[in-house]
Amino acid sequence: MKIAEPTVERLVxxxxxxxxxxxxxxxxxxxxxxxxxxxxxxxxxxxxxxYFGEIGKRGVGYxxxxxxxxxxxxxxxxxxxxIGLVGVGKLGEALLGYQAFQNDKFHIRALFDVDTDKIGTExxxxxxxxxxxxxxxxxxKEIEVLILTVPGGAAQHVADRAVQAGTVKGILNFAPVSxxxxxxxxxxxxxxxxxxxxxxxxxxxxxE
Amino acid sequence: MKIAEPTVERLVxxxxxxxxxxxxxxxxxxxxxxxxxxxxxxxxxxxxxxYFGEIGKRGVGYxxxxxxxxxxxxxxxxxxxxIGLVGVGKLGEALLGYQAFQNDKFHIRALFDVDTDKIGTExxxxxxxxxxxxxxxxxxKEIEVLILTVPGGAAQHVADRAVQAGTVKGILNFAPVSxxxxxxxxxxxxxxxxxxxxxxxxxxxxxE
DNA sequence: GTGTGTGAAGTGGTTCACAGCG
DNA sequence: CGCTGTGAACCACTTCACACAC
Numbered sequence: 170m171k172i173a174e175p176t177v178e179r180l181v182x183x184x185x186x187x188x189x190x191x192x193x194x195x196x197x198x199x200x201x202x203x204x205x206x207x208x209x210x211x212x213x214x215x216x217x218x219x220y221f222g223e224i225g226k227r228g229v230g231y232x233x234x235x236x237x238x239x240x241x242x243x244x245x246x247x248x249x250x251x252i253g254l255v256g257v258g259k260l261g262e263a264l265l266g267y268q269a270f271q272n273d274k275f276h277i278r279a280l281f282d283v284d285t286d287k288i289g290t291e292x293x294x295x296x297x298x299x300x301x302x303x304x305x306x307x308x309x310k311e312i313e314v315l316i317l318t319v320p321g322g323a324a325q326h327v328a329d330r331a332v333q334a335g336t337v338k339g340i341l342n343f344a345p346v347s348x349x350x351x352x353x354x355x356x357x358x359x360x361x362x363x364x365x366x367x368x369x370x371x372x373x374x375x376x377e
Numbered sequence: 378m379k380i381a382e383p384t385v386e387r388l389v390x391x392x393x394x395x396x397x398x399x400x401x402x403x404x405x406x407x408x409x410x411x412x413x414x415x416x417x418x419x420x421x422x423x424x425x426x427x428y429f430g431e432i433g434k435r436g437v438g439y440x441x442x443x444x445x446x447x448x449x450x451x452x453x454x455x456x457x458x459x460i461g462l463v464g465v466g467k468l469g470e471a472l473l474g475y476q477a478f479q480n481d482k483f484h485i486r487a488l489f490d491v492d493t494d495k496i497g498t499e500x501x502x503x504x505x506x507x508x509x510x511x512x513x514x515x516x517x518k519e520i521e522v523l524i525l526t527v528p529g530g531a532a533q534h535v536a537d538r539a540v541q542a543g544t545v546k547g548i549l550n551f552a553p554v555s556x557x558x559x560x561x562x563x564x565x566x567x568x569x570x571x572x573x574x575x576x577x578x579x580x581x582x583x584x585e
Numbered sequence: 586g587t588g589t590g591t592g593a594a595g596t597g598g599t600t601c602a603c604a605g606c607g
Numbered sequence: 608c609g610c611t612g613t614g615a616a617c618c619a620c621t622t623c624a625c626a627c628a629c
Contacts, residue, residue, distance in 0.1 A: 435588055
């Protein structure tokens with residue numbers, strides 16, 4: 170079955186919302202309510218949720234606990250992914266300390282940096298290697314996912330060298346450049362400066 | 378004229394690419410080439426660029442310098458935006474240090490945090506205030522854009538209090554929650570954990 | 586000949602509207 | 608009667624295909 174990117178994005182958000190509702194002890198929720206809380210149309214919510222089989226009760230709504238478990242199963246990983254984080258600057262450290270990165274779906278197995286003060290030390294409990302050795306370490310640790318928090322100028326080079334190891338299946342790129350990778354490597358990009366530029370553009374546009 | 382969000386996103390990327398080409402001294406570029414470098418279809422590039430008038434030369438391509446200036450003008454701001462950054466943790470500091478944030482389109486006028494060690498001090502040259510005073514300071518400094526790099530639990534509250542000042546026109550939210558704001562406030566969200574979850578989902582999905 | 590500009594066709598995602606079940 | 612599930616209608620963005628300018 171094919172499943173669209175915007176749908177997955179919303180599923181993750183439903184999941185997060187349901188976690189909250191579970192914690193608050195709410196038993197039942199309607200597509201209407203969920204839509205209001207996340208700013209989606211109720212029909213959108215229903216379509217998304219019905220995608221994986223009938224899970225709601227007509228005339229009632231969705232059982233919070235059941236729905237939460239249901240989506241957990243959809244989003245669940247078959248195993249823990251091995252992740253490598255490249256670039257332990259402020260952004261890299263921010264990610265390491267992030268709530269959502271204390272997750273049982275993956276394990277950050279190695280850090281990489283160019284800074285000799287960092288190489289060989291542990292940061293937040295994870296050993297930092299030299300980016301020069303990235304091909305070898307990625308292969309050795311069988312790292313499948315790469316998080317790139319390096320300056321734009323370094324990103325393509327680093328990606329190439331890591332992909333060379335042959336184990337990398339996906340890259341989450343925070344560097345403000347468009348990477349090219351082999352087509353069997355999934356690429357997701359978070360471009361912070363583009364988001365800000367977009368916001369400013371639409372603000373300007375609205376004023377005109 | 379109405380202009381679609383994906384188009385703006387690409388415009389920002391063309392602009393960045395052209396900056397590079399200008400620096401490298403390339404004189405002319407085709408939609409084909411630009412498409413390859415950014416992983417867009419050539420026809421997409423042409424459609425985007427023709428949106429604002431004929432700018433290319435048939436049989437030749439686009440004059441790099443001219444096109445760069447052209448897009449600059451499209452993306453240009455009417456004036457410098459006043460920005461406030463809320464939450465001077467690792468992520469907030471990362472943004473402050475960011476290349477793209479040394480930009481002539483805006484000026485970060487104030488920082489906000491709850492940490493009494495930070496309040497009253499300057500960080501990267503900008504004074505940090507208590508979030509308790511956010512309504513007053515935002516009004517006083519006429520802050521129009523807010524960057525939220527606070528924990529999820531605090532985001533809605535902070536946003537409400539800031540919006541109360543009456544000057545806020547847009548919010549760039551990095552907190553992993555869905556905010557509700559008055560409809561005259563533009564909202565852009567960068568949800569890092571959602572991006573990672575999405576990537577992992579599609580990796581899993583591909584393997585099945 | 587070469588590469589742009591663009592109407593027309595295609596694709597993919599969202600919203601509607603209502604049947605159907607609890 | 609209320610709220611879900613879902614085909615059909617709608618809408619938005621992308622891609623094609625070709626006329627046209629250089």
